[in-house]
Amino acid sequence: MLPLKIENLAVSFPGLATPVLSIDRLEIAAGSHVALTGGSGSGKSTLINIIAGLERIRAGRVFWGEQNLADLSEGRRDQWRAGNIGLVMQDFHLFPGLSALDNILLPARLSRVCNGELIKRAHTLFETVGLKRPEQHIETMSRGEMQRVAIARALLRKPGVIIADEPTASLDLESGEAVGDLLLAVAADAGSTLIVASHDQRLVERLDRRLSLKSGRIVVDTQAEEIAT
Amino acid sequence: MIRFIFADLRRLWLGGAVVILLVALATALGVAVTLQERSLRLGSARAADKFDLVVGAAGSETQLILSSIFLQAAPLPLVDGSVLTKLTADPRVSWAAPVGFGDSFAGYPIIGTTISLISGTTTGFSEGKMFALEGEAVLGAAVDLSIGAEIKPMHGTAETGGHTHAGPAYKVVGKLQPTGTPWDRAILVPIQAVWHVHNLGHEHGQEEEGAHHDEDGHDHAHEGEEGHEEGDAHAEGETARAEPAAQVGAQEGQKYAFALGAASSKHVEEEHHGSIDPDAPVVETFGAGTPGLPAILVKPKTIADAYRLRQEYRSGSTLGVFPGEVLTSLYATLGDAKMVLSAVAAGSQGLVAAALVLVTVIHVGQRRRQIGALRAFGAPRSSVFMIVWIELFMLVALGVGIGFLVGLSAAHVGAQMFTAKSGVILPVGFTREDLRLAVILLGFAGVLAAVPALLAYRQSPAQALRA
Numbered sequence: 001m002l003p004l005k006i007e008n009l010a011v012s013f014p015g016l017a018t019p020v021l022s023i024d025r026l027e028i029a030a031g032s033h034v035a036l037t038g039g040s041g042s043g044k045s046t047l048i049n050i051i052a053g054l055e056r057i058r059a060g061r062v063f064w065g066e067q068n069l070a071d072l073s074e075g076r077r078d079q080w081r082a083g084n085i086g087l088v089m090q091d092f093h094l095f096p097g098l099s100a101l102d103n104i105l106l107p108a109r110l111s112r113v114c115n116g117e118l119i120k121r122a123h124t125l126f127e128t129v130g131l132k133r134p135e136q137h138i139e140t141m142s143r144g145e146m147q148r149v150a151i152a153r154a155l156l157r158k159p160g161v162i163i164a165d166e167p168t169a170s171l172d173l174e175s176g177e178a179v180g181d182l183l184l185a186v187a188a189d190a191g192s193t194l195i196v197a198s199h200d201q202r203l204v205e206r207l208d209r210r211l212s213l214k215s216g217r218i219v220v221d222t223q224a225e226e227i228a229t
Numbered sequence: 230m231i232r233f234i235f236a237d238l239r240r241l242w243l244g245g246a247v248v249i250l251l252v253a254l255a256t257a258l259g260v261a262v263t264l265q266e267r268s269l270r271l272g273s274a275r276a277a278d279k280f281d282l283v284v285g286a287a288g289s290e291t292q293l294i295l296s297s298i299f300l301q302a303a304p305l306p307l308v309d310g311s312v313l314t315k316l317t318a319d320p321r322v323s324w325a326a327p328v329g330f331g332d333s334f335a336g337y338p339i340i341g342t343t344i345s346l347i348s349g350t351t352t353g354f355s356e357g358k359m360f361a362l363e364g365e366a367v368l369g370a371a372v373d374l375s376i377g378a379e380i381k382p383m384h385g386t387a388e389t390g391g392h393t394h395a396g397p398a399y400k401v402v403g404k405l406q407p408t409g410t411p412w413d414r415a416i417l418v419p420i421q422a423v424w425h426v427h428n429l430g431h432e433h434g435q436e437e438e439g440a441h442h443d444e445d446g447h448d449h450a451h452e453g454e455e456g457h458e459e460g461d462a463h464a465e466g467e468t469a470r471a472e473p474a475a476q477v478g479a480q481e482g483q484k485y486a487f488a489l490g491a492a493s494s495k496h497v498e499e500e501h502h503g504s505i506d507p508d509a510p511v512v513e514t515f516g517a518g519t520p521g522l523p524a525i526l527v528k529p530k531t532i533a534d535a536y537r538l539r540q541e542y543r544s545g546s547t548l549g550v551f552p553g554e555v556l557t558s559l560y561a562t563l564g565d566a567k568m569v570l571s572a573v574a575a576g577s578q579g580l581v582a583a584a585l586v587l588v589t590v591i592h593v594g595q596r597r598r599q600i601g602a603l604r605a606f607g608a609p610r611s612s613v614f615m616i617v618w619i620e621l622f623m624l625v626a627l628g629v630g631i632g633f634l635v636g637l638s639a640a641h642v643g644a645q646m647f648t649a650k651s652g653v654i655l656p657v658g659f660t661r662e663d664l665r666l667a668v669i670l671l672g673f674a675g676v677l678a679a680v681p682a683l684l685a686y687r688q689s690p691a692q693a694l695r696a
Contacts, residue, residue, distance in 0.1 A: 054605055054691035074686055075610040082607020093602035093694075097236025110230060110608035110616075153606065 002160040004028040009060030038213035086154030090166035101134035125152040144175025255581035256632025259574040264640035272655035276410040277552035297524035310519025321534035332382035341423030357403030366399035370407035409654035593681035601693025617682040625674035
């Protein structure tokens with residue numbers, strides 16, 4: 001439910017002459033579903049990291065609503081992300097040794113915001129993503145199931161933004177499709193802004209807006225309606 | 230969070246176990262050295278506690294104390310019997326008792342002494358009674374014999390090639406309560422019995438004594454020479470300085486004293502073979518015929534008396550010693566040894582500290598991704614810090630704890646082995662000083678454990694996740 005506004009963003013790495021990402025202006029409306037595409041080295045992952053607050057912003061401004069991420073310190077950015085962004089990643093980043101439910105609740109617990117209501121919500125989410133055994137240890141699950149747990153975790157604190165980085169890339173076709181469905185459904189349900197970086201054409205086609213990056217610049221920006229009409 | 234930490238530790242249990250082991254071993258080494266040294270100091274001090282003043286012939290103070298209090302038999306120059314007579318009569322002396330040694334039975338030293346010494350240094354009998362006849366013996370608490378047992382003294386010890394006296398045998402009549410001193414391992418018999426076994430100090434027959442002297446006359450020089458050869462330089466000094474009147478007694482005594490050494494024991498055995506009169510009553514008045522003695526234990530009435538007596542008996546042919554002062558100089562040596570050991574222990578601790586730093590660095594490397602992920606999903610800085618810190622600190626603290634226990638039990642085992650051999654009970658225990666060591670170790674661990682936790686925030690989660 002948060003709108004994104006990027007101004008004069010430039011990300012460069014030491015030793016590289018040209019910035020890996022350079023965006024003068026980009027706006028994403030609240031509640032829209034956006035696909036981010038581009039080959040490797042296109043700056044796609046960097047953009048995801050920047051808008052998720054995972055990377056420090058040295059030049060330019062990135063607003064989520066009224067909050068400029070560039071103004072936040074490392075710790076504050078972590079804190080802001082915890083409350084506002086649901087993150088789903090290619091490698092899940094679930095923690096072995098804990099049950100599925102504990103994994104869903106872990107970030108909330110570590111932030112000391114966990115309460116009975118959140119635990120109830122975790123159970124509900126667990127069913128929403130189509131899983132049955134909340135006590136099952138994460139390392140005994142299939143990859144498709146793991147990504148579902150990761151999605152449930154991302155949704156726990158009702159984030160205004162869901163950012164998914166290649167959510168289906170490490171899954172087989174079938175579970176990839178199911179995960180795609182799930183992401184779209186939960187984002188639509190909650191009215192969250194959804195940003196998905198993916199090469200998965202079938203997933204990309206189902207999103208409203210597509211941004212394509214090349215050499216750190218947005219080269220294509222199309223609305224799905226335009227294509228349809 | 231705790232659940233997460235435990236899940237994490239379970240996952241990394243092997244590495245964790247190695248860290249614990251490493252820390253535990255290094256800690257144990259340091260702790261064992263410290264405890265052992267301290268218990269040796271305390272234990273020997275307590276063993277000497279009961280003996281206020283020891284008077285012997287001029288010679289090595291250390292040897293005098295080792296022989297009379299720690300019962301480490303060694304050839305000692307003898308002090309003239311008249312010294313005992315004088316001490317017993319001294320009004321400043323509560324009691325003075327001779328100590329005669331050299332014989333053993335089943336590995337236990339047989340000590341000739343008096344009733345007043347036994348009652349003055351022990352808390353009483355656990356069973357049986359005090360010896361009353363010449364042929365009776367009293368056991369220290371740690372002697373594994375029972376009342377009624379028969380004791381055939383062996384000259385010297387089995388290890389030094391001694392052999393059993395043919396005639397005499399003592400009968401055990403009592404067993405003392407433990408004192409925690411080497412005397413717990415001793416078989417105590419009337420001093421007159423020891424003299425009689427070795428054919429010395431016949432109080433009943435002055436004539437016999439005289440004849441004895443003549444008989445031995447030829448031997449005196451020979452014995453003296455043998456003494457020199459045995460390298461007891463003090464004996465030489467003793468002979469040279471001795472009053473003519475004391476000469477006979479001293480020389481005769483020397484024979485007895487050197488009989489303690491294995492080399493001359495046989496020789497003496499051949500010439501003298503006294504026997505005890507098992508039914509003779511114990512006489513504890515030491516008159517003119519008292520033979521030379523290796524050591525006299527003195528209980529002065531007051532501390533001032535103790536100092537005065539020590540001063541008085543420190544001139545000429547006698548040597549008055551407070552066991553404490555000898556122990557103090559021994560501890561100085563012990564302290565040097567401890568310094569070496571401590572240096573070794575400190576070195577090993579340094580190695581372990583280095584190993585811990587290495588483990589920490591590797592640990593950080595391994596955990597970069599995990600820490601990055603924790604942050605990416607919104608764990609606050611304090612939580613990440615606590616997780617990383619608690620995990621490392623728990624491992625090290627556990628290692629330190631186990632190390633202290635292992636060190637303690639190692640010191641206990643060492644102390645028990647020492648007690649079994651010497652009878653000196655070594656009190657092993659922790660003190661405030663050890664608490665300080667533990668706090669320092671844990672403090673170091675605490676700081677070290679914070680390093681990876683702090684390093685975790687030197688990079689963005691995105692960088693950490695790329696690792």
